[in-house]
Amino acid sequence: MKPLDIEKKSMEIIEQELGERASAWPLKELLVVKRCIHTSADFDYGDNLVFSPGAVDTALDALKRGVTIVTDTSMAAAGINKRSAAALGVEVLCFISDPDVAEEAKRRGVTRSAVCMEKAAALGRPVIAAVGNAPTALIRLKELADEGKFRPELIIGVPVGFVNVVEAKEMILESDIPHIVAKGRKGGSNIAAAIVNALLYQVHREM
């Protein structure tokens, strides 16, 4: 079986096993849900993903206009399909290993992830923020928005973890910034990348 056939077959199995849950999602959101399950084999993503109204359409429009994607981990950046992104003029950036980020974080006693989001804000461009690891990145994004300094086109809020993660996600869920969030503890860099890829592939399918 060729890779594309395997993917098609996998998606069929996922949709079948989702059963009635599959038909509960609008198609555009279902494509995101399925890709999260595809990357984790974890059917909890059939229940825990939350899309703010119109989030997928907002994201697709932003991608078509060549939005910049900023991730909080190099792993999430590595998982994003660079060819699909580049074909739309979409740049994928991650600042977590930048020496100036480490210095600034140390000096101010904040996390490197929080500083990364400030660096995303300083780009002065439309940005999709994809957060798969650090709740502090989400908290900083919310603060920057509240201060009127930065408003991402979309926040993908899927950090994974046991401490501060649920609360940080709730903060984004309650905000009016367009978002796709995995409620609860689950998520990860792989899930952040899967959501971005699901959105990229939808744009390419429409083209």
Next chain:
Amino acid sequence: MKPLDIEKKSMEIIEQELGERASAWPLKELLVVKRCIHTSADFDYGDNLVFSPGAVDTALDALKRGVTIVTDTSMAAAGINKRSAAALGVEVLCFISDPDVAEEAKRRGVTRSAVCMEKAAALGRPVIAAVGNAPTALIRLKELADEGKFRPELIIGVPVGFVNVVEAKEMILESDIPHIVAKGRKGGSNIAAAIVNALLYQVHREM
């Protein structure tokens, strides 16, 4: 809370929620299990990980001797703690984006992942193969071993998926090559990286 405190607290929560399952694992294996749950918030890893006898000790010895780690995805490579690896003289390699791998795969009608494992074999050095994505990488590793051409110090066999994945893992589970495998569909590049990191941190803890 500082990152290290958050990690400590997270591991305590994981151990608590694992309950009796935690005490069923030998400590060295439990540290791997817990890090897989830490990276996914998925407690299925409390049940589905299989360690061949002495696999962790074999891995720790290999890491102390500066084994080379070869992954099947750039995402898994990105997730491995490079500072911990470098401190042991451990190199982390991934060949999936190499132009010669793509060419060779196309020419022979095999997957790039399979060719990557051949390239790992051709290094002529001790290797830990960490497979988070491609069942064909596991199948090729088994074939190379059967042909007497290549025997990794350890196979981390945790591809995720719905087609050919379970069967490829069974092939490794039945082999005499030291292995750590996530039985069933689950796994991923994040899990492959988490297992490598759990092993690296154990070496550092012992030092």
